Amino acid sequence: QVQLVESGGGLVQPGGSLRLSCVASGSILSINAMGWYRQAPGKQRELVAAITSGVSTNYADSVKGRFTISRDNAKNTVYLQMNSLKPEDTAVYFCNANITPRRLSFAEFNYWGQGTQVTVSS
DSSP: OOEEEEEOOEEEOTTOOEEEEEEEESSEEEEEEEEEEEEOTTSOOEEEEEEESSSOEEEOTTTBTTEEEEEEGGGTEEEEEEOSOOGGGOEEEEEEEEEEETTOTTOOEEEEOOOEEEEEOO
16 A cells, blocks of 8 residues: 655756655555665666665765755655756666555565656756
8 A cells, every 4th residue: 555656857957956756655654764776778776875764874976965865754755856967867766665554563565666767968
């Protein structure tokens, strides 16, 4: 019943900015961690940024200093603010979440969004 819905992808020029959003919905007890992955054509999916239920964050070296991950616990939402975008940032971006459902308070499950396309080109 838990679902992740992503939005905010699109076409931007090099040096531009974009903000991705991911909303988790359903019978959720807690979101233990959320993150963003991306996959470009011909390349493997890679972690871009992640944030725990606390304050810990993690970034790929290629985006550190340009991207910022944040969350709004009241809205079960995670954001990815992307600044100074480069053509090599072009990829499908996927939201990922580790969630404990209300009906299974002892368990954790991993969920994925369907992805949103980000294209950086002039």
